Amino acid sequence: RNVLNPLSFIVALMLLGGGVFVYLVGQLALKTMSDIRKIAILQYESITDSLTGLKNRRYFDQRLHEEIAHSRRYRLPLSLLLIDVDHFKVVNDTYGHQIGDEVLKNLSKVILEMVRDSDIVARYGGEEIAIITPNTEKAEAILLAERLRNIVQKSTLASIDATQEVVQITISIGVSTLNLVVMDKDALVEEADKALYEAKKLGRNRVQISS
Numbered sequence: 001r002n003v004l005n006p007l008s009f010i011v012a013l014m015l016l017g018g019g020v021f022v023y024l025v026g027q028l029a030l031k032t033m034s035d036i037r038k039i040a041i042l043q044y045e046s047i048t049d050s051l052t053g054l055k056n057r058r059y060f061d062q063r064l065h066e067e068i069a070h071s072r073r074y075r076l077p078l079s080l081l082l083i084d085v086d087h088f089k090v091v092n093d094t095y096g097h098q099i100g101d102e103v104l105k106n107l108s109k110v111i112l113e114m115v116r117d118s119d120i121v122a123r124y125g126g127e128e129i130a131i132i133t134p135n136t137e138k139a140e141a142i143l144l145a146e147r148l149r150n151i152v153q154k155s156t157l158a159s160i161d162a163t164q165e166v167v168q169i170t171i172s173i174g175v176s177t178l179n180l181v182v183m184d185k186d187a188l189v190e191e192a193d194k195a196l197y198e199a200k201k202l203g204r205n206r207v208q209i210s211s
């Protein structure tokens with residue numbers, strides 16, 4: 001007659017309990033990883049423009065405030081570029097909003113390839129894109145703006161499949177820099193916006209610096 005050894009029974013229970021524990025820990029780890037992934041996605045979506053993949057306006061406002069505080073505290077230069085697509089309404093009216101969206105997405109890619117990792121690129125609104133350039137003097141910001149303007153006018157940012165027509169655009173850019181007069185977020189944006197308006201008034205496809 002086979003009699004179950006008490007020690008064997010205890011070992012079997014321990015093994016079973018260990019297996020259950022490992023399973024529960026594994027399930028908990030999977031749930032935790034899933035939760036972390038969901039949180040990361042939500043955080044990404046909360047600061048990202050869904051069309052262009054650039055940072056959104058809310059993130060831009062927050063980071064500009066932080067970068068200005070940092071620059072003033074450590075007496076570092078800071079510049080802002082405000083970019084607008086010239087005659088964007090004509091693109092939408094001629095080719096449709098889908099092509100207009102494609103232009104904005106491809107323009108965003110071109111810009112991201114040209115800037116530094118430390119620069120902050122955001123969709124400011126509509127067809128306007130803003131670039132915060134930390135530790136950047138006005139002369140350096142102007143050089144970046146001119147490089148962007150030049151590369152964009154040479155780039156094909158969309159194509160029409162039916163006609164094989166390519167869509168090319170130009171951009172106007174306003175540049176402002178933190179200084180003894182321009183000392184806060186509103187003033188820096190206002191100066192860049194004024195410079196952008198002047199660039200468009202003077203014929204577009206140009207870089208204008210705030211006075």
